[in-house]
Every structure is written in structure tokens, then in C-alpha cells.
Amino acid sequence: MNKLRLSDVAKEAGVSIATASLVLNGKGRISEKVQIRVLDAAKRLGYKNNLSVPFTLRHKIRPVGILLYEDHLKSFEWHFVRKIITRIEEVLEKERYYPVFIPVKYNSDTRYLLTELLTTKVKGVFSVHYSNQELFTRLEELGVPLVLVNNSNFQSTFYTVCTDDFQASYEGTKHLLELGHRGIVYVRYSLPDISTFISDSAIGIKKALDEFNVHLPDRNILTVDLYDHAEMKKKLSTLIKSSDTITAIFALDDYLAAKIIALLESLSISVPQEMSIIAAGDTLNYDDPFIPRITTMRVDADALGLFSGNLMLERLGKRSRNIQVIKIKQHLINRESCKRRDEIIR
Known part of the structure; x- marks a missing residue:
């Protein structure tokens, strides 16, 4: 039987990993109803955290903080993030470190x-999908090792x-171009916390287009509000109606792609018969039969977690000196x- 994890x-409790961590570690201001739900779930599963360890052994178990960006509007990412966190836990536990999750x-x-991190006496900190240069700099100055996970904003620092x-x-x-598409639309949305993701994606798209001598007009780059469906539909409809050469869409991620597919259907445009679509990122749960089948560039969440955990262990063991x-x-x-x-067919 696999070892139970946070x-x-x-x-089981129907909450985020960060909330479960706060309840089981007796931290944060969590409603009594949610606390009972988490504690009951832990009891049913037979889960034991560090507080269950005999007092004489607790000093040997060392906390590592995980800053976890929480946004209920982007709850779809939990399927993806959960895999990363599980692998980080596995790596840490082998060296008797345990994760303390702090929602941000x-x-x-x-x-x-x-204050929260220092009070918890964390030995190191992971930051998942969250940017705070001031906090990161202060932690490093205080000698607390930091590893950023799936955030390329501060690679040089x-x-x-x-x-x-x-x-x-x-x-x-390139996959779209090799299928013969030349009328391609790039659809993205704002991600201020991980803006490098946007710029790196744009550069990658341009390089592929340049290799095939294909020009991407500015009007074919749509920046949308992820949650304003009416405006997104209007932008898509206006652009597609303005040109009968548009046959493919590159979406920033598959959650956006799923929304685009639904909006295209409302415009009587079917995927893939009348429009091809591909997305970077693989955040949706494709085991769910209600999720549309989207061709994606899959993110290896397991590898992200394993490499992050091992890099932290290197830093904690002072085996890594230069920024990696x-x-x-x-x-x-x-x-x-x-x-x-x-x-x-158009």
C-alpha cells in the first residue's frame, strides 16, 4: 500500500493542500467546520503528521516551507500542482524533512x-507559482535556502x-505549421506573477513562424480576460470573421483552450473539423470524461517535483554553491x- 500523504x-476533505497543512499543524485561522472536515479525513485515512511523532524524536524532523499560490478562480491547476507537491513530499521525507504549506x-x-516562515523555523522554502522578490531576497540573506518551482521570473537570481x-x-x-497551417491565432491572458512565461512563449512561437517564413499579424495575437467570456467570444468572432485564412489557434494553456473550444462551438465552429487548436501546458485532468480532448505540450509535473525536492536537499546539504x-x-x-x-472545412 502506498504511503499516505498530505x-x-x-x-478526501475537499480542501487545498495548504489548508490541510494549516489544520494539521495547528496554524492559521481556519473555520471550525473546515478543521473538523480535515481532521475527520485524516482519521479515516489513518494519516499521521509530524505532531504524531514522539516528542523525543520531533527535533529530528525538520520543517520546510512551501509557499503555495492559491486562487479559487484557478482551482483547475490543483490536479497539476498536486503531482508536484506529492513528489516534493516524497523526496523530503526520505531525509526526515516535512512540508509546512503556507497559502499566499x-x-x-x-x-x-x-514572520510566519521564521516562526515555523523552516530550514528551506519552496515557492510554487508565486513571485515576491523582496521576500525571496530576505530569506536568502537570512540563510534560508529557496527554490522557485515553475516560475521562471528570477532565473538569474x-x-x-x-x-x-x-x-x-x-x-x-511547429506542429501546426507542419500540418500546413499558416493562418494561426495566438491567444493568451495576463499572468503578472509569472510574466516570463508569457514572453518566453511569444519568442518560441515567433521562432517557429520565422523558420517557415510565416508572418503573424498583430491582430492575430489576442490578449483576453480569462473570466470575461462575452468579451473573449466577441474578440474571437470578430477576428475569425475578418479572415477566412485562420485555421488554427495556439492557446497559452489548456484551460484557456477548453474555454475557447466552448466559445467556438457557440459560434458554430467545431474543433478540429473547422479549427485546429493546441495548447502549451497540461493542467487539466484528462481522465475526466467531461474534459475536451486537447492536443497539448505536456508538463511533466512529477519531474518538476522530483528535481525541485532534490535541488532543495542539495542546498540544505550545502552541496550547491552556484545558482542553478x-x-x-x-x-x-x-x-x-x-x-x-x-x-x-470552412
Whole structure:
């Protein structure tokens, strides 16, 4: 039987990993109802955390903080993030470290977070999908090792494990070009916390287009509000109606791609018969039969977690002196949402 992990308790209780961690470690201001749900789930599963360890052994178990960006509007990412966290846990536990999860928001107070981490006496800190240069710099100054996970904003400054977004966008666009598509639309949305992801993706797309001598007009680059469906539909409709040469869409991630597919259907445009679509990033759960089958550049979440955990152990053991950046290659997963250009019916 596989060892129970915090992520299992979180899933059973229907809460985030960060919330489960706060409850089981007696921290944070969590409602009594949620606390009972988490504790009951832990009891049902037989999960025991560090507080269950005899007092004489607790000093041998060392906490490592995990700053986890939480946004209920992007709960779809939990399927993806859960895999990363599970692998980090596995690596840490082998060396008797245990994770303490601290939920963060885009505008979380830096002093509060620093106090929380230092009070917990963390030996190191992971930051998953979260950027706070002031906090990161202060932690390093205090001798607390930091590893950024899936955030390429500070590659030259802090230890980082992230996806190769340039490579993914390049290969994804090249796939469309090799299928004969020339009228391609790039659809993205704002990600202020990980802005390098946007710029790296744009550079990768441009490189592929340049190799095929294809020009991408500015009007074919759509920046949308992820949650304003009416405006997104209007932008797509206006652009597609303005040109009968548009036959393919490259979406920033598969969550956006799923929304685009639904909006295209409302415009009586079917995928892939009338429009091909591909996405960078593989955040949706494709075991769910309700998720549309989208061709993606798959992110290896397991590798992200394993490399992040091992890099932290190197830092904790003072075996790594120079800043390291590890980039994980993404792989094309064909789920039949792209057709050859000459097979598209318009």
C-alpha cells in the first residue's frame, strides 16, 4: 500500500493542500467546520503528521516551507500542482524533512509571510507559482535556502526548477505549421506573477513562424480576460470573421483552450473539423470524461517535483554553491484536436 500523504488528506476533505497543512499543524485561522472536515479525513485515512511523532524524536524532523499560490478562480491547476507537491513530499521525507504549506495571494504581505516562515523555523522554502522578490531576497540573506518551482521570473537570481516554455511554444507552433497551417491565432491572458512565461512563449512561437517564413499579424495575437467570456467570444468572432485564412489557434494553456473550444462551438465552429487548436501546458485532468480532448505540450509535473525536492536537499546539504536553473522539457501529446490544413472545412 502506498504511503499516505498530505495531498491524500486534502483530496478526501475537499480542501487545498495548504489548508490541510494549516489544520494539521495547528496554524492559521481556519473555520471550525473546515478543521473538523480535515481532521475527520485524516482519521479515516489513518494519516499521521509530524505532531504524531514522539516528542523525543520531533527535533529530528525538520520543517520546510512551501509557499503555495492559491486562487479559487484557478482551482483547475490543483490536479497539476498536486503531482508536484506529492513528489516534493516524497523526496523530503526520505531525509526526515516535512512540508509546512503556507497559502499566499498575489498581494500577500511580505512581513507577515516572513514572520510566519521564521516562526515555523523552516530550514528551506519552496515557492510554487508565486513571485515576491523582496521576500525571496530576505530569506536568502537570512540563510534560508529557496527554490522557485515553475516560475521562471528570477532565473538569474534564485535557484529555479521550471518548464521550458520557449521550447514548448516553439514545438507546439511547429506542429501546426507542419500540418500546413499558416493562418494561426495566438491567444493568451495576463499572468503578472509569472510574466516570463508569457514572453518566453511569444519568442518560441515567433521562432517557429520565422523558420517557415510565416508572418503573424498583430491582430492575430489576442490578449483576453480569462473570466470575461462575452468579451473573449466577441474578440474571437470578430477576428475569425475578418479572415477566412485562420485555421488554427495556439492557446497559452489548456484551460484557456477548453474555454475557447466552448466559445467556438457557440459560434458554430467545431474543433478540429473547422479549427485546429493546441495548447502549451497540461493542467487539466484528462481522465475526466467531461474534459475536451486537447492536443497539448505536456508538463511533466512529477519531474518538476522530483528535481525541485532534490535541488532543495542539495542546498540544505550545502552541496550547491552556484545558482542553478533546471528546465523541464515538455512533450507533444496528440489528442486529435488538430487536423491537417487541407482537411479543414470552412
